[in-house]
Structure formats: C-alpha cells, structure tokens
Amino acid sequence: MSPLDRKLLRDLWAAKGQVAAIAAVIAVGVMVLVMFTGLVLSLDETRRAYYERHGLADVFAPLERAPRAVLDDLAELPGVARAEGRIRGAGRIDLPGRALPVQAVALSLPQDTPAALNGLRLAEGSRPAPGRNDEVLVLESFARANGLGPGDRLSATMNGTRRSFVIVGLAQSPEFLYTTPPGELAPDDARFGVIWMPHKAVAALYDMEGAFNEAILSLQRGARAPPVLDAVDRLLEPYGGQGAYPLAEQTSNRFVSEEIRGLEMMSRAVPPAFLAIAAFLLYIVVWRMVQAEREEIGLLKAFGYTDAEVAGHYAKFVLAIALAGALLGALAGLALGRATVSLYIQYFKFPFLVFRLDPAAVVLGGTVSVAAAATGGLVVLRQVFRLQPAEAMRPPAPPDYSRAGRIGAGLAARLDQPTRMVLRRLTRQPLRMGGAVAGIAVGMGLCAAMITIHAGFERTVRLGFEVVNRSDVTVTFTHPLSEAALYRIARMEGVRAVEPQRHVPVAFRHGLETHRGAISGLVERPELFRALDEEERAVPLRADGLVLGDALADILGAAPGDVIEAELREGARPVLRLPVAAVAASAIGTPAYLELSALNRALGEGFRASDALLTVDAAQSDALVQALAEMPFVAGASSKAEARAALQELMDSGMGTMRFINMALAFIVAFGVVYNAARIAYAERARDLASLSVMGFSRGEVTFVLLGELVVVTLLALPIGSAVGYGLTLVIAAAFSNELYQVQALFSAASHGYAALVVLAALLVSGLLVRRDIARADILAVLKTRE
Known part of the structure; x- marks a missing residue:
C-alpha cells in the first residue's frame, strides 16, 4: 500500500462521523432510485407478461343487446384481430353472518372452447363441468376474503332471480387486478365478487339467449385504437352501444398505470435532492481538508509527487465516500424493494410478482452519486493543482476582512466577547454561512414536505367521508327508479x-x-x-x-x-x-x-x-339493512364506515406506504445535514477553541462560540426551509395523487412547525455530540497542530 493510500485510510477514519453522515445521504438517494425504479420495472413487466399470457382484450364495448352474428361484423373491421362476445350482468351475493349484501358481477364463460381473450388462471379447483349450470368459478380474492372455497355453496340474486350455486373453482383474471364495488373507488375484496358461469346459465338468467351485451376485441399489431373505437361505436349504435373504450381506460388497468406513474415521478423527484445535499457537504469537507493540509501538500510535491497524484489522493477520498454510499444504497434499495413488493401482491392481484433489480438503475445511481461527489470536490481539487511547493509550505496569507461586514460600535458595546466572536464569523464568511443555511434549509424542506403529505392523506379521508359525504349508507338500485321507491325506503323503520x-x-x-x-x-x-x-x-x-x-x-x-x-x-x-x-x-x-x-x-x-x-338510526341499522337486502330493486348497499376503512387501508398500502418511508428518510437527511455542519464548524475552529480555553474562557463560553454560530445559521435556515418544503410538497403531492384520490399540497403551519422541531432536535443532538468532543479534546495536542 502506498503512503498516500495509508494516509487516505487515516483521513477516512479521522472523519468517520462526517464520512458516515455523507455516505448515508448518498445511500438514501441511491436507495430511493433503485427501489422505485425496480418497483416500476417489476410492476410493468409483470403486468405485460400477465396480459399477454392470458390475452387481455385491447378494446371493451358494452351495449344493451346484440345478436351473436354481429361479432362477425366486428371481427372484419380494419385493425381488429379477434372479436368475442360475452354476457355481463349485475348481481348480489348473500353471505351468512353479513348484514349488507355483497355486490357482484356475473360473466359468461365461452360455450365450447376456452376464451382466447380475457383468459382465466385457475388458482384452485376446476372449471364448471359441461351441462352443469349450477357450477361457478369465483374470483379468488373475494373467496379468500370471505372464507369460501371449492365445494361451498353460494346464494346470489341475479336479475331478480335468487339462485344457489356450487363453487367448483377459484380464478384469477388480468381484468380484475384491482377490484372495487360499483360506485366506489377503493378496492375491498370482501365486498365485491366476480362470478364466472356457463354461457347458457347466464343467458337464461339475463334473457340473452343467442345474444351478448359486451364485446371484447384484440387489435392487430400496429393498429391504432381511436379509428377502431369509432368504427365499433358506429356498428354497435343500433344495439344500444354505450361507447367502446381502450385498455388504457379499463378500470383495473388504469389504476395499475396510475401506481406506476406515481412511482416513476418519485424516482425522479426525490434522489436529486439527496445527492445535491451530499455534493454540498463533500465540498465543505474536502475544502476544509485542503486548507488544513496546505503544508503537507507542499511537502508531498517537494518530495516528487505529481499534481495528479496529490489531487488523486483527495479525489479518492471523495470517491470512497460516494462509492460506499452508492453500494450501501443499492443494497438497501434491493432489500427495501423486496420487502415493499409483497405489499403490491395484496394491493394488485397478480398471481406472482418478483422484485427485479434494474441494473441500469444501479449503474445510474452509482454514476450520479459519483458525479455529484465529484462536483462537490472538483472546485477544491483545482486549488490542489495550483498550489506550488514553496507557496504551500508558507503559511497562508491572513484573510482580508477589510471589506467584510462590521458590527456597529453601539451594538458591540452591548455584547459580550463570545457573542461578538460569533457575529464576526458570520459577517466575515457570508458565502460559507450561506451554504450552510442552504444545506439545512433543504433538509428541513424535505421534512416539511413529507409531514405535509402525511397530513394531506389524512385530510383526504376526512374531507371525503366527513365533510363531502355525510350519509351512513348508500343504496344502489338495479336500474334508475322513480320517487315511489324513495318514498318506500323513507318510510322504513330506522x-x-x-x-x-x-x-x-x-x-x-x-x-x-x-x-x-x-x-x-x-x-x-x-x-x-x-x-x-x-x-x-x-x-x-x-x-x-x-x-x-x-x-x-x-x-x-x-x-x-x-x-x-x-x-x-x-x-x-x-x-x-x-x-x-x-x-x-x-x-x-x-x-x-x-x-x-x-x-x-x-x-x-x-x-x-x-x-x-x-x-x-344506529340502534336499528342491522334490521334496516336486512330489510333493504330483501328488496328486489336493491342491487347492493354499502356502509360509509366500510368504504372509509377500505380507502384508509388502500392509502396505507402500495404507493401510500412510501410516504412513511420518505418521511423517515427525510428525518435522516435533516439530522445528517445539521450534524455535518456542526462537525465542520468544530474541525475548522478546533485550534481557536483550544486557544480560548488556554486564555481562560470557560467550557460553556467555548461551546457557545462554536454552537452559537450553528444556532444562528439554523434559525436563518428555518424560513427558507419552509419555502423549500412547500415547493417539494407540490412535486410529491402530484406524484402521490391519482384518479382514485388527490393529496392536496396545502401549506400546513403545524407540519412546518413539526419539521422545524425536527431540525432543532437535530441541532440539539449534534451540539451535545460536539460538546462532548470539546470536553474530550487534548488542548496541548490541538495547539501543537500546525495549519
């Protein structure tokens, strides 16, 4: 090992606290990038493979009723590869021990051959036997949520007819990755079911013999959807066509796409903030090292080390921190991504979902972190090239403070000596102080943004279920009804x-x-x-x-x-x-x-x-719900309390869990920035502080001289951090919001107050750690150190 490499290890160990803090900030940025990019890749590729394997249709066209001969006309339209027709009907499932009826959709299975489009994956059991019209397949997630399985009987009301069926199998479908009760947006496996039945059985129940009420189509490779949609609408208009729509607008697929879009936005918005902070901190640390080791740099060059070798030594210091942070971030991103992907198995009903590490994301994370670190150290390394041995071994010229800000005589007379020392440093090094203010402001801004987003989630639930919707129960009818039905419900007890x-x-x-x-x-x-x-x-x-x-x-x-x-x-x-x-x-x-x-x-x-x-009336709600369930024109009834619980669970899973992760990361960054600022300030003034101790200043006064500067910088950073936090809130709220729920990017005084308390707590902890170092410092050893 060369002497410079041994010096590198000593330098890394001597600054281990700052090295760990900066590496942690870099690791957080890389971790977020690796985790979110991996989740996007995993969800997108799993969705694509699942859709292709089971032939999910490209176009859906609901209508009132059309003869099956119309399917041949649909198949001949330009751009259409295949057209199939099926029967779709609303139903209501009655489950023992459940007061509210469960809304359901009944779908027909092909008469003779397995479906080429919207195929099913049999998770358990078997398909209905030919000629057995009482055998059905049930959506697996619904069955699991209600404790049902093959062999159980299911009672359902379809088109006003109450029937009993035997469940012979549990199925999964790419069409129902995300399932919601009609009229609601939050998924609830227990309150919405899908039943697949033999075609003849569904046709008899809904009076659709020889007909269909929904067409599903696949498109030829390269075909554009809009012209096909227009042609399908013109063809089906005489049959009560309700408007064909593409796969992009299909409810389940749309919410999967929204989730992927939100993850992509987070992967672009969050990492740059962390890496920018790391670049700033590295600049300060390396600048401090170069200034402290001017004489050593001169000696190294005098002994024959080239400019490139000396500069390379400090570049290795920067790269060691960046690579350590990038490696740690990649490993943490892989681990957290694997843990998070299990949530999406519950959130979206994929039959499988394995977290895939995107090699490009790891390479990009490492490259960007190294680039950010190099940016932070590049300006300082230029100074190393410019230093000549003779110049470097001379003490640096005393700084010229003639143009620096001065403390007024009247104010100085009212201040004690330690306070004047703090103010002089602030006025004499405004750029350095401004950089520290900016770093702490960004750390606070991240905290404020994530706390505000958390409050925004809570506001969404409160607004939706307390302020906008003030009912207790929503009753859905089988078809639009006149006032007579409302009068009948209004007269019911309770x-x-x-x-x-x-x-x-x-x-x-x-x-x-x-x-x-x-x-x-x-x-x-x-x-x-x-x-x-x-x-x-x-x-x-x-x-x-x-x-x-x-x-x-x-x-x-x-x-x-x-x-x-x-x-x-x-x-x-x-x-x-x-x-x-x-x-x-x-x-x-x-x-x-x-x-x-x-x-x-x-x-x-x-x-x-x-x-x-x-x-x-809460006291009569059970009897009322039971009476509603027996009305033939009632398709279903949902409790607002159940719908609210479903939305809250949704917001606490999947993309919603990211707000907790990001909040924890924001706290880590805020502490890392403040702690680094404290450590840098101590490293720069260790000799001055030791001199003050020798001159008779008490330990408290010495600590005040050091930490007073940090307190002022932190207090200046708080309002700026609040403004930064509001800007970040706008970006992050847009990433979390989708068509299901919207997170409002509102200015929350309480959220910004909590973020300020986090920064002040970080200041307190950092001050205590630095004060401990001051107490442990060997004054004579520090005074003997030549700078």
Whole structure:
C-alpha cells in the first residue's frame, strides 16, 4: 500500500462521523432510485407478461343487446384481430353472518372452447363441468376474503332471480387486478365478487339467449385504437352501444398505470435532492481538508509527487465516500424493494410478482452519486493543482476582512466577547454561512414536505367521508327508479333522511382532451353529499352548468366559463354542451355534478334515481339493512364506515406506504445535514477553541462560540426551509395523487412547525455530540497542530 493510500485510510477514519453522515445521504438517494425504479420495472413487466399470457382484450364495448352474428361484423373491421362476445350482468351475493349484501358481477364463460381473450388462471379447483349450470368459478380474492372455497355453496340474486350455486373453482383474471364495488373507488375484496358461469346459465338468467351485451376485441399489431373505437361505436349504435373504450381506460388497468406513474415521478423527484445535499457537504469537507493540509501538500510535491497524484489522493477520498454510499444504497434499495413488493401482491392481484433489480438503475445511481461527489470536490481539487511547493509550505496569507461586514460600535458595546466572536464569523464568511443555511434549509424542506403529505392523506379521508359525504349508507338500485321507491325506503323503520342521486356514464371532451367518467345528478340543495370549494363551503348546483372536481378540471384543462361536451351513455344518449359553472375541491375520484332534474330532462325522462343516500338510526341499522337486502330493486348497499376503512387501508398500502418511508428518510437527511455542519464548524475552529480555553474562557463560553454560530445559521435556515418544503410538497403531492384520490399540497403551519422541531432536535443532538468532543479534546495536542 502506498503512503498516500495509508494516509487516505487515516483521513477516512479521522472523519468517520462526517464520512458516515455523507455516505448515508448518498445511500438514501441511491436507495430511493433503485427501489422505485425496480418497483416500476417489476410492476410493468409483470403486468405485460400477465396480459399477454392470458390475452387481455385491447378494446371493451358494452351495449344493451346484440345478436351473436354481429361479432362477425366486428371481427372484419380494419385493425381488429379477434372479436368475442360475452354476457355481463349485475348481481348480489348473500353471505351468512353479513348484514349488507355483497355486490357482484356475473360473466359468461365461452360455450365450447376456452376464451382466447380475457383468459382465466385457475388458482384452485376446476372449471364448471359441461351441462352443469349450477357450477361457478369465483374470483379468488373475494373467496379468500370471505372464507369460501371449492365445494361451498353460494346464494346470489341475479336479475331478480335468487339462485344457489356450487363453487367448483377459484380464478384469477388480468381484468380484475384491482377490484372495487360499483360506485366506489377503493378496492375491498370482501365486498365485491366476480362470478364466472356457463354461457347458457347466464343467458337464461339475463334473457340473452343467442345474444351478448359486451364485446371484447384484440387489435392487430400496429393498429391504432381511436379509428377502431369509432368504427365499433358506429356498428354497435343500433344495439344500444354505450361507447367502446381502450385498455388504457379499463378500470383495473388504469389504476395499475396510475401506481406506476406515481412511482416513476418519485424516482425522479426525490434522489436529486439527496445527492445535491451530499455534493454540498463533500465540498465543505474536502475544502476544509485542503486548507488544513496546505503544508503537507507542499511537502508531498517537494518530495516528487505529481499534481495528479496529490489531487488523486483527495479525489479518492471523495470517491470512497460516494462509492460506499452508492453500494450501501443499492443494497438497501434491493432489500427495501423486496420487502415493499409483497405489499403490491395484496394491493394488485397478480398471481406472482418478483422484485427485479434494474441494473441500469444501479449503474445510474452509482454514476450520479459519483458525479455529484465529484462536483462537490472538483472546485477544491483545482486549488490542489495550483498550489506550488514553496507557496504551500508558507503559511497562508491572513484573510482580508477589510471589506467584510462590521458590527456597529453601539451594538458591540452591548455584547459580550463570545457573542461578538460569533457575529464576526458570520459577517466575515457570508458565502460559507450561506451554504450552510442552504444545506439545512433543504433538509428541513424535505421534512416539511413529507409531514405535509402525511397530513394531506389524512385530510383526504376526512374531507371525503366527513365533510363531502355525510350519509351512513348508500343504496344502489338495479336500474334508475322513480320517487315511489324513495318514498318506500323513507318510510322504513330506522331511516332518518333520504337523498337521491343519479350517476350516468359519460364521455367528456374539451378541446383535445377526453375523459371517460360519469355525471352525478344531485338535488338542488344537497345535505348528505355536497360539492365543496377549497374553503369547504357548499358549491351551489345549477341546471345549466357543470360543477367539476378539480382533478377532472385538470385532466380536461377546463376552467369556469369553458364549455364542456358531454356525451351521455344512457337513455336517449344525448350530447350536451354545458359551461363549467364552478370547480369544486375533489378529494376522492374525478367527479362532475349537475342538478338532478336537469340531468333527467337531458335524458328525456321524468324523476329517476340510480341510488340513494341514507342517514339511519344506529340502534336499528342491522334490521334496516336486512330489510333493504330483501328488496328486489336493491342491487347492493354499502356502509360509509366500510368504504372509509377500505380507502384508509388502500392509502396505507402500495404507493401510500412510501410516504412513511420518505418521511423517515427525510428525518435522516435533516439530522445528517445539521450534524455535518456542526462537525465542520468544530474541525475548522478546533485550534481557536483550544486557544480560548488556554486564555481562560470557560467550557460553556467555548461551546457557545462554536454552537452559537450553528444556532444562528439554523434559525436563518428555518424560513427558507419552509419555502423549500412547500415547493417539494407540490412535486410529491402530484406524484402521490391519482384518479382514485388527490393529496392536496396545502401549506400546513403545524407540519412546518413539526419539521422545524425536527431540525432543532437535530441541532440539539449534534451540539451535545460536539460538546462532548470539546470536553474530550487534548488542548496541548490541538495547539501543537500546525495549519
């Protein structure tokens, strides 16, 4: 080992505290990059392989009823590779011991041959035997959640007919990776089921002999979806076509895509902040080393070491820290990614999901971390090249403070000597102090952003289930009903209030932007479900204008006054042109609201409601729910408490868990920045502090001289960190938000206050550690050190 390499090891050991802190910051940035990139790769490739293996359709086309001969016409359309028809119907499953009925979807299995499109993966049991119309397959996640298995019997009501079935197998489907009860957005395996039945059995139940009510199509390689969708809509219009849509808009696939998009945004937004902090800290540390070792640098050059060899020694110091951090980050990212991927097995119903380490991410993480470290040390290394032996072995010229800021005579007279020493250092080295302020501000900003995001998640749940929705139970009807059904429900024992709603599927268009969603018809002055503005005040509904949720307004690029084209996919299927009356704060989903009577008039119908919101007497809720379940026109009923629990579980899993991970990492970075600032300050002033001790200053005064500077720097960094935190909150909130829920990037005084307390706690701990070093320091040894 060369002498320079032995010196390198001694230097690393002497600065082990700072080395560990900087390597930890680099490791965090690389870890986030490796983990998020690996999760994106794992989810995307698993999804692609699963879709291809089981032939998930490229186009879905619901309709009212069409003869099977129409499938031949669909298959002949340009761009279509294959067309299949199936029967899809709503159902209701009654489970023993469960008060609320479970909503379900019944799907037909092909009559003779296995499906080429939307194939099933049999997880347990077998397929229904030919001619056995009472045998069914059930979605595995639903069966597991309710303790069902092959051989169990299942009671269900379909199209008003109550039937009993035998479960012969449990199935998985790429079409149902993400399953939600109708009318809700949060998945709940226990409250939504999918039943696959022989084609003849479903046809008999829904009066579809020789017909189908949903077409699924695969496209030829290279075919564009929009022209095919238009052709399918024209062909199916006489048969009550409800609008074909591509795989990208299929509910399950859309939420998988949203999750991948959020992970990609996080992988781009978070690592640069960590690596920038590491670059700054390395610059300070290496600059301090070069200044302290001027004489040694001169001696090395005088003894024959070249400029490149000496500079390489300090470059190795930087690279050792960067590579150690990158390696640690890659290993931590792999471990955390493998632990996190198990959450996605529960979140999305993939049959398998293995965390794949993206080699490119590891290479990129290492390259970027080394580049950041090199950036931090490059400016300092230029000084090493410029130092000539004779110049380096002379003491450096005393710094010129003639142009530095001065403390006024009046103020100086009122301050003691230690305080004046602190202020002089701050005014004489403004750039250095500004760099320390910037580093601590970024650390606090990360903390503030993550605490605010955590509060934003809680606000989303509170707003959605306490302020917007004030009902207890939502009752969904099998089809839109008149006021008579509402009166019947209102007279039931235990019902306190009833409020009707109607949800109509619609295709929105504004300029070049489109969105497939729904219009919710609300009464003129709703009480149980309201549209609210940012101040949580009720937004009045109008008959001549839409109220858009802010998430939908962003998607369409619409603002109040803009005209939206809405193609209704129900009733007479009119195309409406409605102005945007207002934009409401939407915490959950992408809603659009219209006054109920105006929506019914647009459909050419009298009063109709597709569901009803109820407030109920808690003491009579069980009996009421049982009575509702027995009504033939009730498709299902859901408790707001269950829906809230499902959303809370969703937000605490999958992408939602990342907020806890990021919060912990932000705390680590905040402490690392403050601790490094304290250690650097101590290393720079160790000789001065020892001199003060010899001159008679007490240990407390010596500590004050050192830490007073850090306290002032930290206090200056707090307001700047708050501003940085708000900016980061905007970026991170956008990454977490999707069509399911929106995390508001609001300024939270409490969140920023907690972040400030974290930084102050880091300051206190760092001060105690440095004070311990001051107490342990050998004053004579420090004074003998030549700088």
